[in-house]
Amino acid sequence: MTQAKTWSQRFEKALHPAIATFNASIGFDIELIEYDLTGSIAHAQMLAKTGIISPEEGEQLVAGLEQIRQEYRDGQFNPGVDAEDIHFAVERRLTEIAGDVGKKLHTGRSRNDQVGTDTRLYLRDQIRQIRAQLLDFQGVLLDIAEGHVETLIPGYTHLQRAQPLSLAHHLLAYVEMANRDWERLGEIYKRVDISPLGCGALAGTTFPIDRHYSAELLGFGQVYANSLDGVSDRDWAIEFLGAASIILVHLSRLSEEIILWASQEFGFVTLTDSCSTGSSIMPQKKNPDVPELVRGKTGRVFGHLQGMLVLMKGLPLAYNKDLQEDKEALFDAVKTVKGCLEAMTILLAEGMEFRAPRLAEAVAEDFSNATDVADYLATKGVPFREAYNLVGKVVRTCLESGKLLKDLTLEEWQSLHPQFEADIYEAIAPHRVVAARNSYGGTGFERVKAALKMACDRLNSARSES
Secondary structure (H helix, E strand, O other), rough: EOOOOOOOOOOOOOEEEHHHHOOHHHHHHHHHHHHHHHHHHHHHHHHOOOOOOOOOHHHHHHHHHHHHHHHHHHOOOOOOHHHHHHHHHHHEEEEEEEHHHHHHHHOOHHHHHHHHHHHHHHHHHHHHHHHHHHHHHHHHHHHHHHHOOOEEEEEOOOOOEEEEEEHHHHHHHHHHHHHHHHHHHHHHHHOOOOOHHHHHOOOOOOOOOHHHHHHHHHOOOEEEEHHHHHOOOOOHHHHHHHHHHHHHHHHHHHHHHHHHHHHHHHHHEEEHHOOOOOOOOOOOOOEEEHHHHHHHHHHHHHHHHHHHHHHHOOOOOOOOOHHHHHHHHHHHHHHHHHHHHHHHHHHHHHHHEEOOHHHHHOOOOOOOOOHHHHEEEEHOOOOHHHHHHHHHHHHHHHHHHHHOHHHOHHHHHHHOOOOOOHHHHHHHHHHHHHHOOOOOOOOHHHHHHHHHHHHHHHHHHHHHHH
């Protein structure tokens, strides 16, 4: 059985039920209802201000829209597939409340600019929330880092032991990544903060609307200068999905490290019961579920970015029904990023603990201080490349004899090069190795303390601006 739709008299027959279901977006664009109501209220107020409708009609429309908002919040307004989308659902209910006046709401606008307005209002709100989460994430990292300035951790390149680091320095790398994410979203916000309301279907309208007034009511910083661009632009959605993907790249990298650190082979962290689970058949297991899920969900957001790029690449101007597909990707990416940020912040704050004794043991059981032997010789006047080659010989000698650099006797050192003296032992001690790297941006303890202060000041400033 077919069902009649509220189209113009251009159509003689109703839409096929299967096509009606296929065509409908109400199942997901209900997410936009609060924003649709807010945008419609601003549009009604603009229509009244410009004299397109009377002040009394404007008041009736606003009152009706606010009633729908309350009905939705009370669980009394639950439109189904027959409404097709949230815009028709609201307009239909408004007409039930306000009568023929409700039919005047859509004057001077199209669903094309309406949905663009709703989605931008939604994303502005979500960007603000995600930026606040990024600040909280940084705050937890900084709290941990402040307690581990002089805790050492092996540093890696190619997943091979490279040089020892301050654990705080390692964590501060993720603070810097999160700060770039925060800044990037702030830049994208500016391009989301442009109102398409009043662009119409594609060409504007003959009614004497005031687009700047409605934009001002909605808090938009700008209005689109071109109506075609206003209804068809999705650059801001692509940019957001790109930024969301980068956020999850950063979270996934940290997740991978935590997974490694929690393994028996590394043993750098202990997972608490509040953020890990066990095995259904192996009672000894404690699994790093949170970082594994974050690592897995990252690909999901990457897919949304790729999907949006493919969606847009062949669309002629202006609006095409393909653009209905932007919302599910956007909604899911927002939900995923927010969920991952929340989970990782909780994991860092209360789900894991660093094992300082194991970390100290780890930095003392390898050759990650080999570069410092070369640096030591260079300070004695030996050309660095010559010193570098010599240290390779020293390491080979140690491996052959089953020793570490610290285990060599002074006689063995001096047999390798006469410039080695008793102070070589202090020069290659892990704590000394780390402390000595005081170049700007380095892992030296004094540099790390300065970096911590700078990051804390920056975080406090960002929070005060939010």
